[in-house]
Structures are given as C-alpha cells and as structure tokens.
Amino acid sequence: METSLDINTLEFNKGMFGYINKSATPYHAIENAVLLLKEAGFTKLKENEQWNLSTDAKYFVVRENTSLTAFTLAENFSEKPFRIISAHTDSPTLKLKPNPIFDKEKHVQFLVEVYGSPNLASWLDRELSVGGKISGIDHDDNVKSYIVKSKKPIAIIPSIAKHFLKEPNQTEAASTLDLQTQINPILGDKLSNINLLFDEQIKDLKHSSFDLSLYDPAPVSYCGLFEEYIAGPRLDNLISCYISLNSIKHCKKNSANNSMIALFNNEEIGSRTSAGADGNFLSAILHRIYKDFELVQQASSKSFLVSLDNAHAYNPNYADKYDIHNAPIINNGPVLKYNSKHRYVLDSDLTTMFKKICSNESVNVQDFAYSNNIEGGSTLGPIISAQTGIRGIDVGVPTWSMHSIREIAGSLDSYNLDKVVKAFLSGE
C-alpha cells in the first residue's frame, strides 16, 4: 500500500518521530529540546545569573533538566503581552525505587513504583529499557550528574499465562495486578549495581543516587492501509512538545507580542513541584523579563495561553463512552477541549481567535467534551492560568489509547496543529 501523506507532512512527521524516539524520559526530552533550540540560534540563560535581554536574541531557560521555557521578544517588549504555548515532558511510567535491585528465587528484578496513571496491562510482556538521571561522586570528589539510557532493552514484566486464571473469560486486566509484587520487571541473571547498566564514567561513581524510569524503546511507526495512523510511546505529550519547539523555532518575530513556549515536568502527578506548572518557574521567568510587578500584571492581563495536550479521539469500539456530539475523529484536525468544571482552561474570545487562525490556515478544528457519565482528566491549562492570570484554551491532537505504553494518533493532525500554533505565536 502507498502512503496518502504529502511531502510536507512526511517531512514534519520524520522530525517528530526522531524527537519522540530519542526522548525516553523528561531528561531526554529537554536534552533534545536544547539541541533543537541551539541549532536554531537560541541562547541559554541560567536562573542563577543576571540577565541582560535584547530583542535581537532568542532565549531558553532549563530548570532541573526536565522543564524548559524558550522565548523571543518584540521591540519594547516590556510593554507587550506574551503568546504562550505549554506542554508537558513527562508520561505515565514505572520508576525505580531506592534499593532497586533484588533477587527472588533465582530471578534478578527491579523494584518499581507507579508514576502517574499508566495503563499497566499494556506494560506487560514488552521489552523495556531504563533511563533518566544518575548523580554520584567522581574521581575528583565532586558531585557529577549524567543523563543516561540503557543501551538495549533489559527488562520485562511477564503476564500470568491464561491457563492460571480461574474462570475461562477472566481477563488479566491491570486492575487485578498487585502493585507491590506483580509489576516488578525481571532482568535475568545477575546485576550487582545499577551503575553497571550505563556508560564507563558512571560505573565508578560513588554514593550514587538516581531518578530512573522504565520506558518502551520501540520507535514510533505508521499503521493503517495508507499510513493514516501513528503508533508509539509517549505520544502524550511529546507530540505537543515537538510542535511547541518547532513553532517557536519558525514563528515570525512580530511587533504585537512576545512569544514563549513552556515545557513542564510532573503533569502526570499533579504539577506541584518546582519543575511543574504549579511551581514558580513560569511566573519567575515573566517577572525577570518585565522586572516590574506592575508591568507583569499589565502584560499578563493581555497575554494568551494555548495549553497543548493530546485529546481523546472517538473510538468506535467504545461508542457509549462518548458524547457523540463532541467526539473528535482522528485526522480531522486539532481539538478544542471544553469542561464546565474547568478541568480544561476556557476562554470564548481566545476560542474564537483560535478558530479564525485554523480557518486562515485551512485547518479543520473539532470540539471535545466528556460524556456526562465520565469524570475525565485535566491538563496544564487551568493550573497555569490560575497561577499567572493569563487567559487560555486547551488544544491537542485526537489520540486513542491515552496512557497506554503505545498510544495512537493521526498522521495528519500534528502537522496541521503545528501550522496553527506557528501562526498563533507569530501574532496572526
């Protein structure tokens, strides 16, 4: 079968697949974001140094190796509002606990705990790698830290064979898994020290400590008769991170507004960390740009936020779960999310503005609202809006199987959303 995708979409998806494949954990998502931004001429600012900002330069700031803001400034920037895109770098996963290696009846295993709300059934019987950050004391007696990945899949969580289940139709659903005893990945034969999984320089670190997660190393791939779908790990929310990065790289400098992207860690556990959206990262950056409380408040009242996070697509196999009048279809364009309890950030003026940009870019736009019988999830939008007073909307690409180890989205939607986001940041 042939592809139905045009050359621009294929090119965009190639870049996005590369970013997602390399971004195994939030540490890698930021490491790769920094590479893309440096390539595009952005300059690094450090939080512990004095800033002297210029309208000729483009900047980025990293916090705790897992969150990042990047921005460009208009002429007389302290009088101008921001247009901001937000996304999150983390995904539901299994994290290694302290004392992570144990032996159980001739099997070496990792001791893990659940981070966020993964669909655990999808993590079973899958080759898993491990990555994140390791710190320790080096030869010169200094604390050093490294962003690491195991070179190959090293672990697996075997499911129970169907034959051991009591009733013929009982499923081995994740709800029946014992989280202390049944989700610990098996490594094989022997492993004395976690450092041995990584590069040479890490093997000799003393007193090492870590923030390590399991991840699916299988790459994103196309599927569908004409490559209509993409399936891969961490699509929520690395698709949005990539769109944010690509848009700030290519948006037009304009006189009406400053442009910013903000990529946060810890959305999946509620964002209340210093690298999360409920910390002070974004407001600290805004205060340092405007340098004056009065100016920050004036600018915030005129600024706009588009919170990017994947949206639930209509799944025909579970039709009764949806409000059929507000159920987005994959490949029919970006989705505006609505929730009367403000689990999504809402603003009718900005919604209208966003729809106008979509129309200008010839991109169809869809609406999502949960069925009244479903409680549903939330995003960064309401948190950022409440923290800063900046009005916003929640938008994302329609996605199936959210929080599965492999999620499924449309081949067309990311490129189309990228066009709209670029126009938004360009002040159109």
Ligand SMILES: [Zn+2]
């Ligand atoms: Zn998300």
